[in-house]
Amino acid sequence: MMLKEGLAPDRILVGVEVKDKWDLLERMAALVLKSPVLACLPDLGPATVHDAIIAREREVSTAVGDGCAFPHARVAGLGAPALCLAILRSPIDFDAPDGKPVGIVCMVIVPEDNPTITLKVMAELSTLLLSRSNRRFFIHADNPKRLCAFIAEHATGQDLPIMAKDIMRDRYADIHPETPLALVTKVMQQYRIEAIAVIEHDATLVGQITCDELFQFGMPNFFTQLRTISFIREFDPFERYFKHAQNAAAKDVMSEHFSALAEDATLLEVVFELAVRRFPVVHVLRDGRHVGAIDRNAVLKYVINF
Amino acid sequence: MLAPTIIFTAVYVLIAFNLLDKTAAAMLGAVMVVGLHLVPYKVALASIDLNVLLLLIGMMTIMGILATTGFIEWMAVVIAQRARGNGPVIMVLFLFVTAFTSAFLDNVTTVILIAPITILITQILEVPTAPVLIMEAIFSNIGGTATLIGDPPNIIIGSSTYLTFTDFIFNLTPVVVVIALVCVAIFYRRAGAMMKAAPETRDRILKAVPRLAITDLGRIKRGLPVLGLTILGFFLSRPLDIEPGIIAIGGAMIMIVVCRIDIHTALERIEWNTILFFIGLFMTISALEYNGVFQKAGTGILEITRGNLFLTVIVILWLSAITSAIVDNIPLVIAMLPLIQSIVPTFANPLGLDPASEAATASITEPLLWALALGACLGGNGTLVGASANVVIAQIGHRNRCEITFWDFTKQGLPMMIASVAVATIYLWLRYF
Numbered sequence: 242m243m244l245k246e247g248l249a250p251d252r253i254l255v256g257v258e259v260k261d262k263w264d265l266l267e268r269m270a271a272l273v274l275k276s277p278v279l280a281c282l283p284d285l286g287p288a289t290v291h292d293a294i295i296a297r298e299r300e301v302s303t304a305v306g307d308g309c310a311f312p313h314a315r316v317a318g319l320g321a322p323a324l325c326l327a328i329l330r331s332p333i334d335f336d337a338p339d340g341k342p343v344g345i346v347c348m349v350i351v352p353e354d355n356p357t358i359t360l361k362v363m364a365e366l367s368t369l370l371l372s373r374s375n376r377r378f379f380i381h382a383d384n385p386k387r388l389c390a391f392i393a394e395h396a397t398g399q400d401l402p403i404m405a406k407d408i409m410r411d412r413y414a415d416i417h418p419e420t421p422l423a424l425v426t427k428v429m430q431q432y433r434i435e436a437i438a439v440i441e442h443d444a445t446l447v448g449q450i451t452c453d454e455l456f457q458f459g460m461p462n463f464f465t466q467l468r469t470i471s472f473i474r475e476f477d478p479f480e481r482y483f484k485h486a487q488n489a490a491a492k493d494v495m496s497e498h499f500s501a502l503a504e505d506a507t508l509l510e511v512v513f514e515l516a517v518r519r520f521p522v523v524h525v526l527r528d529g530r531h532v533g534a535i536d537r538n539a540v541l542k543y544v545i546n547f
Numbered sequence: 548m549l550a551p552t553i554i555f556t557a558v559y560v561l562i563a564f565n566l567l568d569k570t571a572a573a574m575l576g577a578v579m580v581v582g583l584h585l586v587p588y589k590v591a592l593a594s595i596d597l598n599v600l601l602l603l604i605g606m607m608t609i610m611g612i613l614a615t616t617g618f619i620e621w622m623a624v625v626i627a628q629r630a631r632g633n634g635p636v637i638m639v640l641f642l643f644v645t646a647f648t649s650a651f652l653d654n655v656t657t658v659i660l661i662a663p664i665t666i667l668i669t670q671i672l673e674v675p676t677a678p679v680l681i682m683e684a685i686f687s688n689i690g691g692t693a694t695l696i697g698d699p700p701n702i703i704i705g706s707s708t709y710l711t712f713t714d715f716i717f718n719l720t721p722v723v724v725v726i727a728l729v730c731v732a733i734f735y736r737r738a739g740a741m742m743k744a745a746p747e748t749r750d751r752i753l754k755a756v757p758r759l760a761i762t763d764l765g766r767i768k769r770g771l772p773v774l775g776l777t778i779l780g781f782f783l784s785r786p787l788d789i790e791p792g793i794i795a796i797g798g799a800m801i802m803i804v805v806c807r808i809d810i811h812t813a814l815e816r817i818e819w820n821t822i823l824f825f826i827g828l829f830m831t832i833s834a835l836e837y838n839g840v841f842q843k844a845g846t847g848i849l850e851i852t853r854g855n856l857f858l859t860v861i862v863i864l865w866l867s868a869i870t871s872a873i874v875d876n877i878p879l880v881i882a883m884l885p886l887i888q889s890i891v892p893t894f895a896n897p898l899g900l901d902p903a904s905e906a907a908t909a910s911i912t913e914p915l916l917w918a919l920a921l922g923a924c925l926g927g928n929g930t931l932v933g934a935s936a937n938v939v940i941a942q943i944g945h946r947n948r949c950e951i952t953f954w955d956f957t958k959q960g961l962p963m964m965i966a967s968v969a970v971a972t973i974y975l976w977l978r979y980f
Contacts, residue, residue: 461666461670461947461948462947463662463663463667463946464667468615469759471760472620472624472759472760473755475754485948
């Protein structure tokens with residue numbers, strides 16, 4: 242529904258060649274302004290959309306993996322989403338979580354009070370691209386009108402519910418029970434993640450390591466019983482406390498208390514796990530194998546709207 | 548008589564060998580004796596000593612509120628600074644603080660409060676932690692022996708008899724002070740050298756700022772006077788003719804109001820499993836009493852001691868101590884009290900005394916009760932499983948990479964227990980015979 246209604250041939254670029262993703266975003270930001278829903282906003286200057294898109298992209302890449310990206314922004318007063326699609330001749334680096342270059346980019350401008358539309362567009366386009374022949378048609382498209390007609394014909398046309406797979410990020414690294422703790426902390430630090438999955442070699446999820454567990458592993462438990470520690474002014478025991486962790490492996494720290502949902506779990510299930518059951522992340526499974534995770538930031542980004 | 552004995556023994560074994568959670572075991576025992584009509588329901592209900600329960604609930608609430616203020620940490624740092632960072636002196640003072648605190652507070656709560664700051668101070672001073680933790684558990688048991696409210700056996704004894712808070716202070720505190728000094732001397736001789744701290748580590752203590760340990764000064768200012776008044780109330784319980792349970796619960800409610808604590812938060816700090824444990828035990832043991840098991844057991848003890856009061860006192864002291872070193876002392880005391888009551892007439896009648904008379908209670912009942920209190924409280928130091936505080940301190944040690952094994956504890960605790968019960972034996976002989 243979103244794709245069919247939000248796209249028009251004049252907002253589809255095919256066979257595009259760009260210097261980098263910033264160049265592409267500039268071009269698409271200019272193009273998306275042609276959308277009637279944006280054009281009818283009298284107070285909307287061209288820079289507003291452009292700046293919002295660039296600012297969002299600078300926060301964290303909007304690439305979702307598997308060659309796709311969904312740069313997006315919220316605009317006040319918008320009645321319906323405005324879309325713009327670009328098919329690149331040569332896929333470009335987009336800082337994707339899976340490291341793959343991106344060739345299909347769908348820009349989504351959504352009403353400020355309805356950010357979940359981005360997810361619905363993502364879900365609809367991802368479903369469309371699940372078919373190899375559809376993906377091939379997209380990649381080799383040479384005519385915006387034909388691509389627009391193809392989308393109109395093949396898009397589900399349904400208001401798809403948002404699923405776990407639509408908002409998950411791919412696994413950053415394969416952490417196994419034997420992986421040295423030093424490497425685990427390095428990965429968590431590099432990607433600034435609160436919790437990481439521990440998997441067997443066949444990607445079966447066996448545990449999770451959170452920052453809390455890492456702290457608890459290093460810091461003696463008695464600290465949790467003290468009301469404050471500020472009265473001690475000179476004591477630096479961390480080298481001693483974390484010394485025993487030097488030779489530790491993931492299995493020494495990991496907890497078997499984690500949340501895991503199938504990739505087709507609903508957004509409500511995901512939010513329930515994160516907000517009500519207070520798990521730092523929800524792990525996403527496909528056929529019982531770990532494929533990704535959803536953290537609280539994802540929910541803040543896509544769902545919470547104050 | 549057989550069925551209640553079997554049920555009580557089963558409950559005791561389940562608790563002693565940790566086969567079942569002790570609260571569940573005691574409550575199941577209660578359900579069985581009532582369900583099988585081994586005791587009338589009303590008799591079982593009447594046996595639940597509400598005074599004990601209110602005293603426990605009251606003191607848990609009061610100390611739960613004060614524990615969140617940083618008061619214990621402040622006191623510990625002040626002590627460490629006054630001792631100029633001298634390791635052995637600090638540790639000895641900590642032991643006395645533990646014993647003193649435990650005299651007014653449940654032993655488990657005492658070690659939970661004192662252990663974290665002890666671990667911190669030992670780590671700052673870079674001295675061994677485990678021996679100090681073990682000694683704190685031991686001193687919590689010793690200190691708890693000193694007052695009516697210090698240890699559950701005393702609470703039960705005080706509540707089931709006419710003995711008051713001041714009676715406990717007058718009869719038990721002097722011997723507890725001597726026992727504490729003897730045990731400190733043993734500790735100092737065995738571990739004093741390893742507690743010596745290097746000069747640079749002493750500086751860390753001297754640079755600490757105790758006032759920063761206080762997280763809620765207002766609550767301390769409002770709460771401590773209430774605690775003081777509550778303890779004063781215990782001293783005056785006899786002249787006022789108010790049971791300690793009522794004084795404690797009154798103090799707790801005043802503390803909640805004065806410190807402006809949400810009542811739900813305050814009640815969350817109460818160990819409700821302990822309260823249910825007591826209820827279950829009272830009901831289970833009521834079946835033994837109702838079926839005359841204690842009279843029979845009392846006769847057995849008298850046969851062993853051939854009716855000699857001093858020998859009976861010593862048998863009760865050492866039997867309670869040895870039993871408490873192996874198993875929980877609470878069921879022991881609840882079971883022993885009616886047994887003691889049942890044997891008093893045997894000693895009173897030949898002397899031409901009414902068993903209920905003041906003369907009989909002073910010369911016969913009291914020595915037996917003090918022997919039970921001293922044996923049950925001090926015996927817990929014999930092994931790791933002898934008292935809840937010991938088990939808790941081992942758990943705290945384990946969580947802090949400071950393992951305390953059964954033998955680690957026993958090596959330190961058993962000599963202390965033997966020394967303390969020996970001192971108690973001499974004390975009972977000198978004072979009451």
